[in-house]
Amino acid sequence: MLGYIFKKLEDPRFPLLGPNIRALKFWGLILPKQTSMKFLYIFLHLTVIIFTATEYAEIWFVKDDMNLLLTNIKITLLATVSVSKVTSFLIFQEKWNNIIDYVNRADKIQRNRDVLKNDVIERYTKYSRRITLSYFLLMYTTVVFVISQPIYKYVFSETYRENIRNGTENYAQVVSSWVPIDKNTVKGHIIACFYQSYAAIYGGGWIxxxxxxxxxxMVFFKGELEMLRIDSSNIFGSTDYVLSHEDFQLRLKNYYRRHVELIKFIRLFDSCLSPIMFLYVIVCSIMLCATAYQITIETSTMQRFITVEYLIFGVAQLFMYCWHSNDVLYVSRDSSRGPYESIWWTRNVSEQKDINILVDQFNRIIVFSAGPFTNITVATFISILKGAYSYYTLLSQSQQD
Known part of the structure; x- marks a missing residue:
């Protein structure tokens, strides 16, 4: 079933980014050209942004209940990151379109060139599909659990139903947020849950x-660096087919130009992503701390399960960015080996000196950043986990005291 759906999402114009482009258009991050549809998406975006503001307003009303306060804070902060993502994508729409156009163009140029590169392309294309599918499943598993928890609690908890009837407990919300009506009436609760469920589904689509x-x-950047290394290892041809000096010069210029263009768009990509990742790092630290603390104090098995699943989702989000950025970093460090894997020793001294130009260009280390303070790497991810655990320990001790 899922395989069939993903086949329908494929687009021959975008061999690598097909499903991702369709998702960006479906959720309105890439705005349609039709004016009426564009304003419709802007309106939908505004409704979710306003909903995020109501989550902040709700903090005032739940500040005396530590469990509700932590639940509100972690979800509100995640919603804030989601809003920052879609806002930055819309503001830098032209830059993102340029990045997508470059990735699509460079990917299509390299397809069906030779066996070695085809293996790299096939590997990163399949990997991209798996990552996209896995992320969607993880995200909407979390959304389904969040939306269904009030229903589950009402159906399976007799104590909760009795407390609702006698007024000693309020209705459970999908997401803690303020609404301008009484949420403890049946009508008000249904309206609030409907708006909260809509925001959770739409926000999940954004993320x-x-x-x-x-x-x-990021996966493409890694693949392009690998293909540049493969190409540069054949810059002089092979022992069976040695290139002329003119053909060598053409290849040298081509590989240099490709790497310069790659660096240009990597920097553009990092400039768009870096502010979001800076906010992400801060939010994830707080969210992981709050979620870990809630697991220890939660008494409901269902609520604890939902909290654990939410923790897994939060960790997975940050880990995937750090892991793939780390991949690009290490592949970029090895790129300069490509020219030295060629048959350079069979050429004259002048040509041997020429490949130093390429080696110097390939020596540029590529690493994505989270603002001006840190890089996105696995080491950073581990540091964030350690920091979140320290905050969790401090929070636990303060509550015990």
Missing amino acids: TSFDTNAIVI
Whole structure:
């Protein structure tokens, strides 16, 4: 079933980014050209942004209940990141379109060239599909659990139903947010849950479409660096087919130009992503701390399960960015080996000196950043986990005291 759906999402114009482009268009991050549809998507975006503001307003009303306060804070912060993603994508729409156009153009140029590169392309294309599918499943598994928890609690908890009847407990919400009506009446509760469910579904679409697109672009950058290394290892041809000096010069210029263009768009990509990742790092630290603390104090098995699943989703989000950025970093460090894997020793001294130009260009280390303070690497991810655990320990001790 899922395989059939993904085949329908394929687009021959975008061999690598097909499903990701469709997701970006479906959730309105890439705005349609039709004016009426454009304003419709802008209106939908505004409704979710306003909903995020109501989550902040609700903090005042739940500040005395630590469990509700932590639940509100972690979801509100995640919603804030989601809003920042879609807002930045819309503001920098032209830059993102340029990045997507470059990735699509460069990917199509390299397809069906030779066996070695085809293996790299096939591998990163399949990997991109798996990442996209896995992320969507993880995101909407979380959304389904969040939306269904009030229903589950009402159906399976007799104590909760009795407390609702006698007024000692309020209705459970999908997401903690303020609404201008009484949420403790049946009508008010239904209206609030409907709006909260809509925001959770739409916000989930924002997160998945933005994140999977960014991660697949990182995967492409890694693949392009690998293909540049393969190409540069054949810059002089092979022992069976040695290139002339003129053909060598053409290849040298081509590989240099490709790497310069790659660096240009990597920097453009990093400039768009870096502010979001800076906010992400801060939010994830707080969210992981709050979620871990809630697991220890939660008494409901269902609620604890939902909290654990939410923790897994939060960790997975940050880990995927750090892991793929780390991949690009290490592949970029090895790129300069490509020219030295060629038959350079069979050529004259002048040509041997020429490949130093390429080696110097390939020596540029590529690493994505989270603002001006840190890089996105696995080491950073581990540091964030350690920091979140420290905050969790401090929070636990303060509550015990």
